[in-house]
Amino acid sequence: MSLEEARRKKHDKMKRRFFYRSVVLAILVGALLFALISNFNRDKEVYRAGDEAPDFELVQINENNELETVRLSDLRGKGVMLNFWATYCPPCEKEMPYMESLYPKYKDDIEIVAVNLDQSELVIHKFINKHDLTFPVVHDKNNDVMDLYKVKPLPSTFFIDPEGIIVEKVEGALTLEKLEKYFQMIQP
């Protein structure tokens, strides 16, 4: 074998080895990334700031409000405060008067959608009358929307901008100042 041939053979061998090892490593790295991303996605089915708010449609039951149904995607162009609540949740009851006080002022720019999780409509109507609420209240009887948004503690509120993107997710009762601050954030 001449020196030239020997050198070429050596190069080929080196290239082959490099290729083979790189392929094996690439496959292993790929598997690792797959595992990481799957794991990441798993508990990130929860919607958070930056995600597009998933669409839903529920029947509106507050007699003080003209809407018959609420479909989230119909509300594009307006900011939306999506509030999950129930009559057996004391902090929810605390923030309701604040929501009602701000609603008339921001009505044209922001829609409040209060998603109730109680069992019977009766208790919802009692509650609405007790607090003289005028914003839309929808009854998520089967917990479909609660499951969709993976809501755990109550109250949970999603502030959504006019393009349908979640700007902030808040768990727990809101003060009047905080509420107004968020309203201003999602104004068109």
Added chain:
Amino acid sequence: MNKLKCECGHFNPEGTILCESCGKPIEENQHLDGNDKSKLLNMRYEGSARRSLTYNRTIVDKIWNFFSSVRNGVILIVIALIASGIGTIFPQAMYIPANAPNRDPSVYYEETYGILGKIYYQLGFHELYSSWWYMILIALIGVSLVICSLDRFIPLYRALKIQKPKRHYSFLSRQRLFSETPDFSPEDKKKVVENLKNMRYKIFEQDGQVLAEKNRFSRWGPYVNHIGLIIILIAALLRMTPFMFIDDYVWVREGERKVIPSTDGQYYIENKKFHLEYYDEDDERYKEAMERMGQLVVKNYQTDVVIYKVKGETIPGQEPELEKVTEDAIRMNEPLKFDGYRLYQSGYQENEFSTMTFGIFAANDEEKSFGEFTVDLMSPEETYELENGFKVEISQYFPDYILQDGEPTTQSKFPKNPAFVFRVYPPDSDEPEVSFIGIGRNIDPTGENKYRLGITDFSTHYASGLTVRKDLTLPIFVVGAAIFMIGVIQGMYWQHRRVWINEKEGTLLLAAHTNKNWFGIKRDIEKALEGTEINMVVDQEEEDLEKVEQTATQE
């Protein structure tokens, strides 16, 4: 790369320690296997070139070499062990007790365990086993498995395939079992070979040189079991995808129909009825056992269900169009299987109220009744009108009544402890009487009511708890485990034995090697040499140890 040419004519890859063909030690590489320090040759990988020891040029090579090291693999395993132990110091987030005052991890750990708990939470240890760094650690072990195996198996396979019966003198003389027989008869040699053949050795011949080999396949055992482990790791990886694995829980009340969680909103379940049966206390067969238990023993937990699938496109919140998939009974340990999903009977809640019937009585005469009305506790009406003109209005309804800060309120939406504030309108009257009534509570706020309400009847229902499962990875785990066991048996039960019978200048050279059970191969050789004048092999290990000690004390 330089190919090393041996005096026997064979070209060996760079880094080879013993010639692949004749076994002659290649001078410049003896240090790699430690042959320069001992008399006996290191036969672990047949003296083949473990690539990681030779090439270390590109970054790819460096990474490869890191993972090829068994030492590094063991270090990774030890780290994983310690990390896994840390996860058991405080309960993981999903195991925070249900009755803890605050189950929010950001509060619970600090509250319950103080500063250590706070640190634990902030470092993310409360969700250790699904954290990204833990997964990377396990994945690194997987990578190490793959690369260690590849790096050793390929050269070993090559070496065992290429080996020739004709071996160099120094290869044979430096085997652990070796003997020389200067004057030997060809008949004796033939007899030995014949005997070995009868002991199921495979005979290879080359120019009168003989190799008798048995059970070479046993050497692949460890690599087979590593393949099994890799398959198990792949299955564990696939388990992360919701497509392959789902584990959830759903509570359904009798008569209720709701969506099955983790099915992407595609499946609904309706609970038709829940059965709770006890063993008959008078049954002779079980009487004794029940007396020992001291209480009634449940015989059957069963839920009769209907499963529906969503037809067409729907949007959450709307009533979907459903078609029935199946109707069946789920019993404990007898799950319902449909479309890859399995529902197991897991739990139950009893005595949740469905309806309550109230009677209107005269306040001073409990026998005098003015009629009854029944309230559906899941969706009560606002007003109930009785035939005799009485009208009852629900002023307040507390499905799960408790007194909090002196105020009546409800703690959940489930009618576990229903209580009402009723407004009772006698016939043709606009002045209602207010009463508060609940279980074991009947309050007349004014003290002047003419009418009194009483609970005359009620019905209850069960809630059934079902585990929702889908696991397509189980067969993969089984396959991986089976291959692992096969590999273990393959490697552990049999031994790879080789006996070389070479002639050199009229002397018969006898050498032997095995990967384990030296006693066994010695016995085989003794048996083969029976009735011949060939010298039995000498076990040279004693001398080798002495030499190793000598070199050690010299240094």
